Amino acid sequence: MADAILRVENVVKRFAGHTAVNNLSLDVPRGGLFGLLGPNGAGKTTTIRMIMSIILPDEGRITLFGEPASRALSSRLGFLPEERGLYKKMEVLEHLIFLGEIKGLGRADARARARRWLDRLGLGAWTSHKVEDLSKGMQQKVQFISTLLHDPELVVLDEPFSGLDPVNALDMKNIVIEMGREGRTILFSTHIMEQAEQMCDRVVIIARGEKVLDGTVAAVKAEAGNRNVALTFTRNRERARAVLADRALVAHVDDSGTMAELELAPGAEAEALLTALVGAGVGLSRFEVVEPSLQSIFIARVGPGAAVAPASGDDREVIHA
Amino acid sequence: MHKVLAVLRREFLSRVRTRAFVIGTVLGPLLMGFIVFLPVLLERRQTDARHVVIVDAASGTFGGRVEQRLNGELRDSASGRHRYQVERVVTSPDQIVATRDSLVAMTGLRKAPAGSISGILIVTDTGLAAGRLSYLGTNVGSPSDMNAMERSLTRVVQVERLNRAGVDSAIAFSALRPVDLSTLKVSEGKLTGESGGASFALAYAMSFLLYIALLLYGIQVMSSVVEEKSSRIMEVLVSSLSPFEMLLGKVMGVGSVALLQLGIWAGTAMALTTFRVQLAGLFGVPAAAVGSLPIPAVSPEMFGVFLLFFVLGFFFYSAMYAAVGSMCNSAQETQQAQLPITVFIMAGFFGMFALLSEPAGSLARILSLVPFFAPFITPVRYSFAPLPLIDLLLSVGAMVIGILVVVWIAARIYRVGILSYGKKATFADVARWVRQS
Numbered sequence: 095m096a097d098a099i100l101r102v103e104n105v106v107k108r109f110a111g112h113t114a115v116n117n118l119s120l121d122v123p124r125g126g127l128f129g130l131l132g133p134n135g136a137g138k139t140t141t142i143r144m145i146m147s148i149i150l151p152d153e154g155r156i157t158l159f160g161e162p163a164s165r166a167l168s169s170r171l172g173f174l175p176e177e178r179g180l181y182k183k184m185e186v187l188e189h190l191i192f193l194g195e196i197k198g199l200g201r202a203d204a205r206a207r208a209r210r211w212l213d214r215l216g217l218g219a220w221t222s223h224k225v226e227d228l229s230k231g232m233q234q235k236v237q238f239i240s241t242l243l244h245d246p247e248l249v250v251l252d253e254p255f256s257g258l259d260p261v262n263a264l265d266m267k268n269i270v271i272e273m274g275r276e277g278r279t280i281l282f283s284t285h286i287m288e289q290a291e292q293m294c295d296r297v298v299i300i301a302r303g304e305k306v307l308d309g310t311v312a313a314v315k316a317e318a319g320n321r322n323v324a325l326t327f328t329r330n331r332e333r334a335r336a337v338l339a340d341r342a343l344v345a346h347v348d349d350s351g352t353m354a355e356l357e358l359a360p361g362a363e364a365e366a367l368l369t370a371l372v373g374a375g376v377g378l379s380r381f382e383v384v385e386p387s388l389q390s391i392f393i394a395r396v397g398p399g400a401a402v403a404p405a406s407g408d409d410r411e412v413i414h415a
Numbered sequence: 416m417h418k419v420l421a422v423l424r425r426e427f428l429s430r431v432r433t434r435a436f437v438i439g440t441v442l443g444p445l446l447m448g449f450i451v452f453l454p455v456l457l458e459r460r461q462t463d464a465r466h467v468v469i470v471d472a473a474s475g476t477f478g479g480r481v482e483q484r485l486n487g488e489l490r491d492s493a494s495g496r497h498r499y500q501v502e503r504v505v506t507s508p509d510q511i512v513a514t515r516d517s518l519v520a521m522t523g524l525r526k527a528p529a530g531s532i533s534g535i536l537i538v539t540d541t542g543l544a545a546g547r548l549s550y551l552g553t554n555v556g557s558p559s560d561m562n563a564m565e566r567s568l569t570r571v572v573q574v575e576r577l578n579r580a581g582v583d584s585a586i587a588f589s590a591l592r593p594v595d596l597s598t599l600k601v602s603e604g605k606l607t608g609e610s611g612g613a614s615f616a617l618a619y620a621m622s623f624l625l626y627i628a629l630l631l632y633g634i635q636v637m638s639s640v641v642e643e644k645s646s647r648i649m650e651v652l653v654s655s656l657s658p659f660e661m662l663l664g665k666v667m668g669v670g671s672v673a674l675l676q677l678g679i680w681a682g683t684a685m686a687l688t689t690f691r692v693q694l695a696g697l698f699g700v701p702a703a704a705v706g707s708l709p710i711p712a713v714s715p716e717m718f719g720v721f722l723l724f725f726v727l728g729f730f731f732y733s734a735m736y737a738a739v740g741s742m743c744n745s746a747q748e749t750q751q752a753q754l755p756i757t758v759f760i761m762a763g764f765f766g767m768f769a770l771l772s773e774p775a776g777s778l779a780r781i782l783s784l785v786p787f788f789a790p791f792i793t794p795v796r797y798s799f800a801p802l803p804l805i806d807l808l809l810s811v812g813a814m815v816i817g818i819l820v821v822v823w824i825a826a827r828i829y830r831v832g833i834l835s836y837g838k839k840a841t842f843a844d845v846a847r848w849v850r851q852s
Contacts, residue, residue, distance in 0.1 A: 146654045148834070165657055173654040179647030184429060195421035196655040240651070 098157075099124045099248055099279050100145065105154035107140050107303075114140040116303040117154070122248075122281055122296075127274040129290035129297040130283040131388065137303040138283040139176055142252050145281075146173050159247065169198035172246035176253045176283075178237050182226040186217065186236055189225055193240040204243065211239040215265070231262035238266060242273075249273065251282035255289060267293065287389040297388065301396045307388075315385050318394070321358045322386040323367060329377035337370045348390045353380075355390045418656055419664045426639070426668025431675065440676050444683035448694075464500040465533040465554065468518055472508045472539045477575050479503070481538055484571045488563070498563065511537060515551070522553060536564075543572060618771065618795045620684075621721055624677065625791055626764040629728050630757065632673040633736040636665060637749055640740030640833070649833050658830035662822070666733045673729060674722070681718065720797045720807070727814040728790025731821055732756060738825035741832025742840045763791040774799040783810040786817025824849055 100122040107115040115137040122128045132138050143149045144156060147165045156163040159170060180189060187208055194204030212218050215235050217228075225233060234257070241249060254270065255263045271293060274280055284290050290297055291311060299307040307314055327334065331352070338347050338356065343366060347356040358364060364383050371378065386394075430436055467485060471478030488498040506514045515535060522532045534552025542548045548568055554560045570591060577587035643649045652661055687694065735756050743749045766788055770779045774796045783793045783806070793810045796802055802810075831848040832840065840848075 148653050165655075168655045171654070173651065175647070175650035175654070177647040177650050179643075179650065181425075181429070181648060182646060184425075188428075192421060192425050193651065193655075196418045196652070198417065237651075 097124050098122060099159060100281065101155075101157040102141070102145070103155045103157070105141070105144060105151040105156060107137075107144060107149070107151050114303055115144070115151075118300065118303070118305055119154075120298045120305065120308060122279060124279055125274075125277045126279065126295040127270065127293050128279070128281045129294035130281060130300070131285070131287055131290050131297055131392070132283075132300040132306075133285055136285075136300045138285075138300065139252055140303075141300070142250055142281075142283060145250060146171065169244060170247045172241035172244070172249040174238060174241045174249075174251045174254055176256070178234060178257075180225045180233060180237060182224070184225055185222050186212070186225060186228065187221040190236065190240055190243060194243045197244040197246075199244050207243050207245075208239065211243065212236075215239065215269075230257075231259055234258060234262065235266070238269070247279065249278060249280045249282075251280065253284055254282050255284070255286075287387065287392060291388045299388070299392050299395075301392075306392065306395050311388070314388070314391060318386045318391045320383065320385060322384050322390060323356050323358065323364055324380060324382045324384045325354045325356070325371075325378060326380035327352050327354075327377060328379045330375050333374045334371060334376045337367070337374050337376070340370070343367050343370060346390075346394055348387075348393050355384070355387060357386065357390065357394055419660050419667070422656065422661060422664025423668040423671065426665055427671050430635070430669065430672045436672070436676070440679050443676070443680045444687075447680070447684055448687055464497045465552075465560070466500045466531060467502070467534050467536055467552075468532055469501065469503045470511060470514050470518065470535060470537045471503050471505045472511050472537070473543060474540055477540075477543055477571075478505065478538050480575060481536070481568070481571050484567055488567055508539060511539070519551060543575065546572060548572075615771065617717075618767070618798045621794050621798060622764055622767040622791050624680070625721075625725055625728065625794070626760060628673055628677060628725060629732050629760055629790065632669055632729060633732045633756070633760075634753065635672075636669050636733040637736035637740035637753060638746060639665060639669070640737050640829075641743055641746055641749055644741070644743075644833060645745060653834065658833065659826050661833075662734070662737055662826055662829055665737065666730060669733065670726065670729050674726070677722070677725065681721075716801065717794075717798060721794045723811070724790045724794045724814075727811065727818065730818045731786055731790070731814065732760060734818070734822045734825040738828040738832065741829045742845060744839065748839060759787045763788040767791050767795050770795065780806070784813045786814050786821075789814050789817075 098121040100120075102118060102120045105115055105118045106113065118137070118141060120130075130138050130141065140149070144151050145158070145163065147163050147168070158167050161167065184192070187205065190208035190212070191201060191204040194208065195201060199207070209218075209221065212221055215238075217232060217235060220228060220232065225236065228236065238254070241251070251270070255266060258266065267289075270280060270282070274293075274295070287299075294311055296310050297307065297314065298305060309317075325334075334354075338344050338349070338354070341359060343359055343362045345357040345359045347354055358367065368381055371381075469478060469482055469485075471481075482501050482503045485499045485501045486497070489496065504514060504518075515537060518532060518535045522535075533554055534550055537549045537551075539548075550561075550564065573591050574584055574587045577590075578584045643652065656664075736753065739752045739756065740749060743752055766782060770776070770782070770792060773779060779792060779796055782788045783796060789810050793802070793807070797807070827849045828845055
């Protein structure tokens, strides 16, 4: 991809106890939403920290806007870390001006932009309140504004929707989608596959520091084939166990209790599965051949064990001076 | 530089705007004024003469001489007030204990007919021969009271002994008159009009201010790092700022607050000393009493050296405090981790006292080249006598080298420390952080 805004090439990052990122390569094209997916401990945050030049990779190369990544490019990047935090005693507007200034904005410019954004997100009345007076959701919005204040070309969001109540999460989600539509490039990480599936144009899925899947959401799904069946049980859930365990019919199951998504075994027909389930006396309210979800594709590739983070030793990071 | 200034401004404003800063800045001068005028006010308060009863069991005129002597002692020559109100009870040696005990019982009675008794002085022949008299009183804890009484009694005993050896008491008295040494400081070939006491007061006040300011503001740097860590804003900062920019902005921001506060205090101190007579007048203190206080004159050069060494010392110590802050996860953890630094600051402060006797000695010269102690030692040496320029430059040079080394090490600890959470860093961890690239 010639016009990649971000290119990660064969990057390796080791900490004392383990390898957090192993030979990872990915290209983020200009414009649109790009999802970095994986379970907790997969190496998402470490990858993002390397992209932000907070830590340096041990091997490999990271290129931003066609230049080697460095903190000198930080004014063209917006960053929302996984761990949110603001100075509690500062006034909201002052705080945003400060965060704008360390991204290279002038004071007056930062002030005008901050006001515009605060108004846009419905925080216009809170400009001279201290950060600690704001609700948690409002604080998250303030921090979110700080990542966009300097109009960055690439916005990097680490788990942007975690810890938000549903209303605020929806607000933020809409802003992210809108920015993607405006042509800005947004890279965000999440461990919730459904979220990425709804929002992203392209995804990279990583597990245990290694890349598992890479491509547009549509291509990833097409490659996995339409051999998935979604089930919703109404009664006698336990009678389905034997049927779902039959490897002649079912390749693997992503079981979530009253609902399950499964991939048919090679050569097996959906009708045979339905007959078997009805024959076993299982009550069903839904039996549908569906596009596979990212979650089920991911589990099919790495097995459910990949969701477990590796035991970490001393993984202190050296900040790139 | 733009970014460093933004950090500096934030650190400065977020401190100066707090109530704690305003209160501290106002209370400082009040405290200083209090310290300056307290002795004067206390002096005025003690208008009552000490009521002393002499239990006289000595033969001859000795008891009478003691009474006469104490009666003649004045509290200060200006007002002509007496130091003692004396009564003499003549008794025989075998009655001393009984007399003493009944008098001791009377010291507790506030409304005794003769007024409350402060003390009982027992005068005996054996005491005179051995040079041991005994005094029982409510004020024996006061060194100044006891010194004054000892001085007076020494004179009487000396005169009495010479008298008994056949020397005329008038001759004995004039021969024993003590020398009053008045000291004035000479500096750069000129008479400064400053007394020795004032020089000491200045050295003490400067070291104390340096000690307090370095400790106070160093710890502020440390807790501000810990706060950034625990509030997790560090994550945002490290993506925009290099650890060195953060460290520099923070140290300079807190340092400017310290300079502002010290400036206000020093300005107030100068105003207090310049207008002390007028100010004392407001409290009804006579000018003569104020003039006798050991208040030093601060020359602009002295003030400059003081500020220079504060700034150098602040960079040196606050870089260390910042590194310690970055190693800790919470304010509680810093309590223990900061101890080594605090010990050095205290050593520098108390080391100053050891040097007062010999400010130009070789130990003093060596210590002014040690960055840990130079911020205290060099200004104090300068206050006694302006140092040769070369000595001053050597001390500053040693500080600058010390600062560069400390900042280099601190920055290396800092860049690892600020993103490490959870487990408390061990000494071995920190040593590895410094080594790794």
